[in-house]
Amino acid sequence: MLHKNSMMSGRIISNREIAKDHFLMSLKVSSAESSFQEASPGQFVMLRVKGRKFPFLGRPLSIYSIYPDDGGFIVELLYRVVGEGTYVISRLKPDEEMYIMGPLGRGFDISPDHSCVILIAGGIGIAPLSFLCEHYRRCAAGRPQKIICYAGVQRSNLLVGLERMEEICSGVRISTDDGSRGYHGLVTELFKNDLSSYGHRDSIIYACGPSAMLKGLAGILKDQSVSCQVSVEERMACGVGACLGCAVRVKSGYKRVCRDGPVFDIHEIVWD
Amino acid sequence: MLHKNSMMSGRIISNREIAKDHFLMSLKVSSAESSFQEASPGQFVMLRVKGRKFPFLGRPLSIYSIYPDDGGFIVELLYRVVGEGTYVISRLKPDEEMYIMGPLGRGFDISPDHSCVILIAGGIGIAPLSFLCEHYRRCAAGRPQKIICYAGVQRSNLLVGLERMEEICSGVRISTDDGSRGYHGLVTELFKNDLSSYGHRDSIIYACGPSAMLKGLAGILKDQSVSCQVSVEERMACGVGACLGCAVRVKSGYKRVCRDGPVFDIHEIVWD
Amino acid sequence: MKNPRNPKLQVDIGGLALKNPVMTASGTFGYGEEYSRYIDLNRLGAIIVKGVSLERREGNPPQRIMETPCGMLNSIGLENVGVRSFIDDKIPFLKKFNVPVIVNIFGETAPEYRKVAEILSDVEGVHGLEVNISCPNVEKGGVAFGADPDMAYEITRDVKSVTDLPVIVKLTPNITDIAEIAESVESGGADAISLINTLKGMSVDIEKRVPHLKNITGGLSGPAVKPVALRMVWEVVNRVSVPVIGVGGIMDAADAVEFLIVGARAVQVGTANFVNPRATMDILEGIEDYLIDHDISDINELIGMLKKG
Amino acid sequence: MKNPRNPKLQVDIGGLALKNPVMTASGTFGYGEEYSRYIDLNRLGAIIVKGVSLERREGNPPQRIMETPCGMLNSIGLENVGVRSFIDDKIPFLKKFNVPVIVNIFGETAPEYRKVAEILSDVEGVHGLEVNISCPNVEKGGVAFGADPDMAYEITRDVKSVTDLPVIVKLTPNITDIAEIAESVESGGADAISLINTLKGMSVDIEKRVPHLKNITGGLSGPAVKPVALRMVWEVVNRVSVPVIGVGGIMDAADAVEFLIVGARAVQVGTANFVNPRATMDILEGIEDYLIDHDISDINELIGMLKKG
C-alpha cells in the first residue's frame, strides 16, 4: 500500500538553542493520515530544507517527541550542531518549509517482560531515549516498575532533554567528563558501578550515544546475560534501505542501520 | 590601492514584487568608505546570497538607485525573475545578508554636450536608464534641456520604474506589445517614428533592453550620425574582467561586457 | 492525429518496449521493495536492480558514503546477496508488478559475467540485463574491463552468447574516449548502452587526516556530474546506432529532458531517489508536462532533437 | 624551536621558492590587474596568468559560460593577446609586485609550445612556466596532447630543452589513467605537475533545444569537481616524485588542506575567485589558522600526511 505521505512537508514552529550547540526544533506536519501516527521510540526522520541545494542529502535525526496537533502532528527533534548540515538547519527560522521523511527504521523493541528499564545516554543520544520514556508514560498499563536513566555529557551545561526523564524515571544519574555535575567520568563507568545491583533477568538496557561509548558498554556487558539494545549511527544517503550506504558490521556480515536498525542487540554488532 | 570594501555585505531592507515577476530590492551597505560612493549610471553589481550554495555564481544587476543612508548606502535593484537564480533572490526576506560586489563596469558616458537626451528602455532595461535620469536630476547644473524617455513593455501592467522618469523627463512615450497602453508595437518603431524630429548633432541616445531590441535599434541608426550608447547583457562569472566569459563581439574581436562595458557605442558592436 | 494532451511516452530499448523512459539506476533503488511504499512501481519505465554477482558479496567496510558539493561519494563495493538468493528472495516481490525488471550484473572475471547472465536468462520475471563494466569500487573486474575496449568487447560478446535477453552495457566515465568503448560494445552485440556510472573521487577528513571513505576512493554521483554525463551521452549518440540510456545527476524533469534532447532514448534516476523518494514520478510527470506544453505528441519526436545553436 | 603561532608557509616547487602554497589558477585571475583592487597581490604564493599562445587568439564565440550544479562550464577557447603583447602590456604591471609570475603557455603544435617557452625565458619578471596540455576548449592542441603519454612526454622535453625556468605541466582529468601521463611528463623533465584542468561537460537549453555554450561542450570547474581532483592528486603523488600542485574546486581553506594532506605541495584557486574575489586571501589565512590550531610549525609537515584510515 502506498503512503504518499511518508515524504512530507513540515513547517518549522520553533527552532531554539537550548544549550551551547544544542537545538530543539518543532515541526508541524499537516496531514493526519501521515505515517507519523505509528512512530515509535528509536525511529528517526530524514530532514532536508525545501528549496535549498545544501545540505544535499537528508540528515537523519531521531524522533524526540511527537504528538497530534490540530489535524496533524508536531514532531520534535533534539540535535547538536556538529558540521555544516546541522549548522544550516540550526539557522532556520520559524515558518521555513522542510522535507521530512519518516518515521524510518526499526525502533526499540519494547517488551513488557522486564520490570526494570535502564536507559544509558551519551550526549545527544538522550533524544530517542527521552522519547522512549515518554512512551512509557503514555501507555501507563505496560509501564515497568523501575526506569533508571544514566546520562553522560561533557559539561553540566550541556545536559539537555532531561525534564521528561526526571518526571518519569525512578532515578536519573548524571555523569560529566569534567566533573561539573554528578559523577566525574564516563557514563559507562557510572553504570558499571551499579550493574551488579540489577537483576539481569528482569532488566533491559536501552542505550544511545557516541560509538566509543557503545563500544565501552559492549565490553562491560560482554559476559553478562542482561539484554541490551543500542541505537547506532552511520552516514546515510537514502534512509530506506536502498543504497547500502549505512553499513554496520554485525556477526553475519553487514546490516543497514537505516532499515535493519538503527536499534540492534548490542551483542550482534562487531565493535572494532 | 586596495578597496577591501569592493566586496561588501548588504542587508536586505525590502524586496517587494511591484509587478508580475518584477521586484524591487533595497539593500543597506554599511560602510561609508565603500566604493559605492562613486557609482555611476550603467554600472552594475554582482549579487549573491550569503551562506547559500545556490546560486553559485553572482548575478549581475544594474544599479537602479543609490543614496547615502546613516553612515552607509542604500542600493536599489530592479529585477525581473527569469530563471532559478532570480527566483531564489526574489524569495529572500528582509534582514537576509547578501554579498554585493560593485559598482562594476563602465557606465554611460555622460557628456554635457548634448542638449537632448533620448532614453530607450525595453522591459527591465529601464533600470539603469532610470538611474541615469536620477543622475541628471541630482547634478542640476549639467542637466540637458530635453530628456525624452521611450519605454516598451509587453503589457501595460509590466510598466515599472517610470515614476522618476515621469518627474524628470520632458516626455515619456510608452509602447506595449499588446496595445494595452500607448503605442501598439515595438518601442524601437515608436522611436523610429520620432527620429527625424531630433537634431542628430545635439542628441544622444542611451538604450537598454533585450538584445533583439538593441539589434533593431542598431538597424534603425545604421546610417544616422546620432550618438547612441547601449548597455548589453551577457552571462558573467567574475564580473571584473578576469575570466573572459562575458564576451561580446565588436568590430575588433571580442570585448568583455563586465569590464569594457556593459555600455558600448551601438556601432561598435557586431549584431548578428 | 496529434493528441498533445496525452503524449505517447513509449520507447524501445533494444527490443524491450518501455511504457515510458524513466528507469531507476542500479544500486540506488535496492530491489524495488524499499521504495514501494513511496511510489507505484507499476508506473516506472523499468526497474534496474542493485548489481548482482555470482556469489554473495559483503561489500566494503564503512564509512561507505560521503556528501560532496552537489553530490555524493559511495564505495558500497557491490554488496549483494548473490544471484541465487536474488532469484529466490527478490524476484517474487518484483513479479507482482507490471514493470520490466532489468538486472544489473557484475563479475570479477569474464566467465563470471557469462555465468550470471546464463543463470538469469531462464528466470521468469527478468526482462533484461545491464552489464556493469564500470564499478569503480571493486578491486577486480568493474572499471578495469570498462576502460579497455577489447575487454569490453569480449564481455559483451560473451554475455550475448548465452542470453536472449536484451543486453545493456553500462559504461564508465573514468576514461579518455567514451565513444571508443561504446563502439566496442556495440560491435560486441550490445542492444543498448547506458552511461555514466560514477566518476572516481575522494574526500578527506582534515581533522583525522584520513579519507572519509574507508575504501579511500569512491564513486561520485548526483547533480555535480550531470554536465559530464550529458557530454558523454552526446559523444556516444554521435558514434553508435544502438539506443543510449542517459544516467548521471538527473534530479528533475528538466534534467531528464536535456538527456532526451541530446539523444538518450531513456534515462535512469539514481541519487535523486535518496533525496526525494518520489523523484522518478516527479520526473515522469514533468516530462509529460513538457511534451504537452511544447505540443509534442510522441516522446520519440523529442529524442535527439538538439540543434547545434 | 617550534613556534606554532607563526607557522612556516614556504614551499618549494621545482626550484621556485614560494612564500606560501596559495596560487591563482590560470584563466581565473586574468593578468593579476583585475583582482588587484580586491587583494594585495604581494601576499600570493604565485600568480599563474591566463594561458598565452604565440599569436593572439580570439577565443570562442559567446555564450561562453554557464552555471551548473556547484560549478560552471566555460568555453573561453584560450582567448589571449599573444605572447608579445603579453610581455609588453601585462608584464610591466606584474613586475611591480613581489610575487612570482608563472606563465601558462599553450600551442597548437609542439614547435609552438617550444617557441612560446623560448620567448618567455628571457623575459624579466617571468619566474616559471605552466605548460597547458589540457585545455578542452580548443580544436587543436590542448587536451589532444594531454591525453597521449608520448605527446605529453615530447612537449615537456621540448619545452625543457629551451628554458631554464621551472616547468610545471598541467594535466587533464579527461583521461583513463592520470598517473601514467604524470609519469610521462616527469620523465620528460617536468619540474612539477599541476592538476586538474577542467572536466569536459555540456549543458542544454531545453526551451531552445541548443547547447547553452556556442562551442557545444565546455570545461567544468568549481566545487563539483573537487572529489575528482583530489582523487587524481592522490593517484599522482603515489607515482611521481616531483612536486604536485592541486587544483579543482578549492573554495575555502578546508578544501586546500585536503589537497595538502593528500600530498599536494601547493594549491591553485580558480573558480573561487569569481565567487569571492578575496578567496585566495581567505584560504591563505585559513591554512595558517589550521596550522596554528593543530600545532604544526611548518606546512611541509602537513603535506602528504594522509593516514589510510
Ligand SMILES: Cc1cc2nc3c(=O)[nH]c(=O)nc-3n(C[C@H](O)[C@H](O)[C@H](O)COP(=O)(O)OP(=O)(O)OC[C@H]3O[C@@H](n4cnc5c(N)ncnc54)[C@H](O)[C@@H]3O)c2cc1C
Ligand atoms: C539514526 C540516526 C539518528 C540520529 N539522531 C540524531 C539526533 O537525534 N540528534 C542529533 O544531534 N544527531 C543525530 N544523529 C546524527 C546526525 O545525523 C549527524 O550529526 C548529522 O547528520 C551531521 O550532519 P552535519 O552535516 O552537521 O555533519 P558533517 O559535517 O557531515 O559531519 C560532522 C561530523 O558528524 C559525523 N556524522 C555526519 N553524519 C553522520 C551520521 N549520519 N551519523 C553519524 N555521524 C555522522 C561525521 O562523521 C563528522 O564527524 C543521528 C544519526 C542517525 C544515523
Ligand SMILES: Cc1cc2nc3c(=O)[nH]c(=O)nc-3n(C[C@H](O)[C@H](O)[C@H](O)COP(=O)(O)OP(=O)(O)OC[C@H]3O[C@@H](n4cnc5c(N)ncnc54)[C@H](O)[C@@H]3O)c2cc1C
Ligand atoms: C550588466 C548587466 C546588468 C543587468 N541588469 C539587470 C537588471 O537591472 N535587472 C534585471 O532584471 N536583470 C538584469 N540583468 C540580467 C540578469 O543578470 C539575468 O536576468 C540573471 O542573471 C538571470 O539569472 P537566473 O539565474 O534567474 O536565470 P537563468 O536560469 O540563469 O537564465 C534564464 C534566462 O536568462 C538569461 N540570462 C541569464 N543570465 C544572464 C545574463 N547575465 N545576462 C543576460 N541574460 C542572462 C538566460 O540566457 C536565460 O534565457 C543584467 C545583466 C547584465 C549582464
Ligand SMILES: Cc1cc2nc3c(=O)[nH]c(=O)nc-3n(C[C@H](O)[C@H](O)[C@H](O)COP(=O)(O)O)c2cc1C
Ligand atoms: C549508492 C550507489 C550504488 C550504486 N551501485 C551500482 C551498481 O550496483 N551497479 C551499477 O551499475 N551502478 C551503480 N551505481 C551507479 C548508478 O547506477 C549511477 O550510474 C550513478 O550513480 C550516476 O547516476 P546518478 O547521478 O543519478 O546517481 C551506484 C550508485 C550509487 C550512488
Ligand SMILES: Cc1cc2nc3c(=O)[nH]c(=O)nc-3n(C[C@H](O)[C@H](O)[C@H](O)COP(=O)(O)O)c2cc1C
Ligand atoms: C574561465 C576559465 C578559464 C580557464 N582558462 C585556463 C587557461 O587558460 N589555461 C589553463 O591551463 N587552465 C585554464 N582554466 C582551468 C583552471 O585553471 C583550473 O584548472 C580549473 O578551473 C579547475 O579549478 P577550479 O575548480 O578551482 O576552477 C580555466 C578555467 C576557467 C573556469
Ligand code: FES
Ligand atoms: S542509508 Fe541507504 S541503505 Fe541505509
Ligand code: FES
Ligand atoms: S564576467 Fe568574467 S570577464 Fe566578464
